[in-house]
Amino acid sequence: MKDESTNQKKSRITDIIKILKEEYPNSSCSLKYESPFQLLVATILSAQCTDERVNKVTSVLFEKYSNAESFRKLSNEQIEKEIFSTGFYRNKAKSIKNISEEICEKYDGIVPKTLESLVKLRGVGRKTANVVLGNAFNIPGLVVDTHVIRIANLLKFVITKNAVVIERELSKIIEKKEWTNFGHLCIDHGRAVCIARKPNCVKCGISNYCPSKI
DNA sequence: CTCCCGATAT
């Protein structure tokens, strides 16, 4: 596994994706939303928080406030109270308030559909932008979250925690049409088998492709 | 790099 070439990486990750697809055939976004804006808010809330908890919060939240216009009218304190249990609630409330204003003023209430525009929104980084592009707009988005960072390193496709570098390196070896699903597969696999605290290599279907196999 | 931060599993 020394000095693996780009073509060798392409071949290995293609095999890995094929296996993961068989293991997680229904892999998809686990956040609940009914519009690009709702997915944007849910993804901001998902930072360092389980999707399960985010869904509990948003199921109540989106019932009361469904779009950028309605969120814009809320105070930071009102938003904080609603999202408190997701953690980082001050920063998240500030971000939600801000993107609601920006989207109303600059984009007429419509969430922009490019990575560059999304990332310019305060509180929206590449990870969140790629989630929205891939899931709400069906535009390939390579999400590099905590699971992708961990799994890409264990598989030795990269040796860095830098998300921008990982996104760049993975984009070279994964077909564009697979970008969005790759994120979902890593999240499913990361939650069920390649768990952060204790990877379950015995039950791992791609352990034969993993240099870190215990 | 640090800070933001509650909920949960171990």
Next chain:
DNA sequence: ATATCAGGAG
């Protein structure tokens, strides 16, 4: 007690 959860800004 501690690590971890679909991160982002300074």
